[in-house]
Amino acid sequence: MKKTTAAVVGIGEVPTGKYPDRSELDAALTACRAAILDAGLGPRDIDVILPTGALASRHFNVDLVFSRLCEELGMNRSLKMNCQVMAGGATSSSILAVAEGLIAAGMARRVLCVHSDAVGSLPKQAGIDLFATTGVSEEWEAPYGHNMNAVGALATQRYMHETGTTEEELAAVCVALRKWAMLNPHAMFRTPLTVEEVMASKMVATPLRAKECNMLADGAAAFVVAAAGDARAISESPVFLRGHGSLVTHYTLSQERDLARLGFPEAARAAYAEAGIGPDAIQLAQIYDAYPVWPLMSLDGLGLCRGTPAGAFVAAGETAPGGSLPMTTNGGMLSQGHTGVGGGIAVLVEAFRQLMGKAGARQVAGLVNAVETASGGTWMDSHVTILSREAA
Amino acid sequence: MTAQTRPLPQPSAWSAPFWQAARDRRLVIQRCTSCDEKIMYPRRFCPVCLGEALEFVPAKGTGEIYTLTTQMAGPPSGFEAMLPYVLAVIRLDEGVQMMSNIVGDGALGARIGDRVTVDFATVEGSDTVLPVFRLAGDGQ
Numbered sequence: 001m002k003k004t005t006a007a008v009v010g011i012g013e014v015p016t017g018k019y020p021d022r023s024e025l026d027a028a029l030t031a032c033r034a035a036i037l038d039a040g041l042g043p044r045d046i047d048v049i050l051p052t053g054a055l056a057s058r059h060f061n062v063d064l065v066f067s068r069l070c071e072e073l074g075m076n077r078s079l080k081m082n083c084q085v086m087a088g089g090a091t092s093s094s095i096l097a098v099a100e101g102l103i104a105a106g107m108a109r110r111v112l113c114v115h116s117d118a119v120g121s122l123p124k125q126a127g128i129d130l131f132a133t134t135g136v137s138e139e140w141e142a143p144y145g146h147n148m149n150a151v152g153a154l155a156t157q158r159y160m161h162e163t164g165t166t167e168e169e170l171a172a173v174c175v176a177l178r179k180w181a182m183l184n185p186h187a188m189f190r191t192p193l194t195v196e197e198v199m200a201s202k203m204v205a206t207p208l209r210a211k212e213c214n215m216l217a218d219g220a221a222a223f224v225v226a227a228a229g230d231a232r233a234i235s236e237s238p239v240f241l242r243g244h245g246s247l248v249t250h251y252t253l254s255q256e257r258d259l260a261r262l263g264f265p266e267a268a269r270a271a272y273a274e275a276g277i278g279p280d281a282i283q284l285a286q287i288y289d290a291y292p293v294w295p296l297m298s299l300d301g302l303g304l305c306r307g308t309p310a311g312a313f314v315a316a317g318e319t320a321p322g323g324s325l326p327m328t329t330n331g332g333m334l335s336q337g338h339t340g341v342g343g344g345i346a347v348l349v350e351a352f353r354q355l356m357g358k359a360g361a362r363q364v365a366g367l368v369n370a371v372e373t374a375s376g377g378t379w380m381d382s383h384v385t386i387l388s389r390e391a392a
Numbered sequence: 393m394t395a396q397t398r399p400l401p402q403p404s405a406w407s408a409p410f411w412q413a414a415r416d417r418r419l420v421i422q423r424c425t426s427c428d429e430k431i432m433y434p435r436r437f438c439p440v441c442l443g444e445a446l447e448f449v450p451a452k453g454t455g456e457i458y459t460l461t462t463q464m465a466g467p468p469s470g471f472e473a474m475l476p477y478v479l480a481v482i483r484l485d486e487g488v489q490m491m492s493n494i495v496g497d498g499a500l501g502a503r504i505g506d507r508v509t510v511d512f513a514t515v516e517g518s519d520t521v522l523p524v525f526r527l528a529g530d531g532q
């Protein structure tokens with residue numbers, strides 16, 4: 001077990017959806033301001049900003065790289081470093097690990113991590129084409145018509161082949177996420193959804209139907225990481241970073257040789273060992289989704305279903321409101337919306353929100369320990385992070 | 393919006409022999425002359441021993457479907473007219489994997505584990521030839 005060095009002390013988020021009149025800068029500043037105020041801090045208390053990458057606008061991404069947030073947030077001549085951290089969908093876990101490392105090394109005291117993007121306001125085909133080149137080899141895969149929905153579909157087929165998971169069980173993942181999203185005012189999709197409606201939606205890439213494919217959205221979120229020793233003086237409900245494990249398994253999907261598992265078993269083992277917290281003590285699973293297969297695969301790898309195959313576990317309602325293991329209570333990318341790199345950040349920020357006791361109508365009672373997962377590109381890497389209200 | 397053509401591979405210095413072989417209707421993979429590792433897709437050097445002495449060797453052109461999907465809607469630009477098309481990861485009998493399309497008789501009914509044989513398809517309006525796969529027993 002590792003001695004805890006860092007904690008999250010403030011969070012901010014703007015609603016996710018299609019907001020063509022809300023600039024990425026506006027959303028970023030709103031989320032940062034909310035996170036700093038949530039922590040009870042001022043701008044000059046922050047010594048490092050870690051913005052992640054924005055995909056929709058190169059112009060805004062350049063702003064992020066070149067310290068625009070520092071100046072707009074009033075941190076000129078007090079901020080020590082502004083440095084972009086980008087790992088696609090795995091940015092959530094990765095940026096948290098970088099912030100923790102800087103703090104553990106004594107190189108930073110308070111780190112502001114932020115994402116903002118507007119991929120939801122891109123024309124539909126531009127969105128498809130953008131994500132058909134993220135982790136998809138232009139030489140070896142794109143010429144065959146590979147694309148992001150196909151990434152999800154190819155993994156789903158292999159997972160179903162190896163586990164016997166049914167199409168109805170996949171649809172049940174979408175339904176459980178929707179039930180949580182209906183309680184989340186920041187979610188893009190908040191109307192009831194049934195397994196039958198998922199099954200009746202248009203086939204996109206077998207076996208994935210339209211309602212099993214995420215919708216691109218605009219969004220922004222931010223959080224403040226502080227030294228663990230300062231955390232209780234800053235926040236009434238700090239969230240301590242207890243353990244992290246990860247494994248990069250491929251760049252191109254076609255090079256992955258274990259597409260039904262990826263690196264989740266290895267990442268989970270490392271994270272549990274570092275945290276000194278095992279799967280039996282996990283009360284909330286904030287699992288990166290994007291497509292229904294990934295939560296199932298992640299739950300299996302994390303050992304969270306008590307020996308039940310993940311598909312059956314979800315279909316039985318165990319991850320929905322009222323179930324034994326609340327999962328991705330913001331609604332995930334399938335219902336809150338997929339903001340690009342930020343889909344995972346929203347999943348992570350919801351873990352903080354729940355552990356801080358600020359999740360409103362969807363608050364999980366008596367929460368102490370949670371797990372968060374992430375993966376980027378074509379699920380090139382598997383990340384597992386253990387979070388707790390208690391330090392070690 | 394103007395219709396975009398489908399993306400074509402832009403060969404690198406070290407992958408050019410692969411694409412030339414495809415134009416000659418041959419499927420080749422790399423072999424490391426230092427450690428005998430079989431490599432696909434072509435690399436700048438061996439990912440096992442970092443040796444730079446790689447050679448292209450003929451592949452049998454047979455293998456099995458590791459996973460697949462039939463794209464029915466929402467394709468990337470340039471693929472609209474191909475719908476529905478089958479995208480697959482093929483595990484070649486040499487042990488290496490590659491992405492390709494399943495084409496020909498029965499392609500839409502192909503399943504994981506099915507045996508496949510390489511064929512070659514010229515991309516319309518280009519001199520690019522893509523290795524594609526047919527189900528074994530497809531009468532071509």
Ligand SMILES: [Zn+2]
Binds near residue numbers: 427429439440441443
């Ligand atoms: Zn070698």
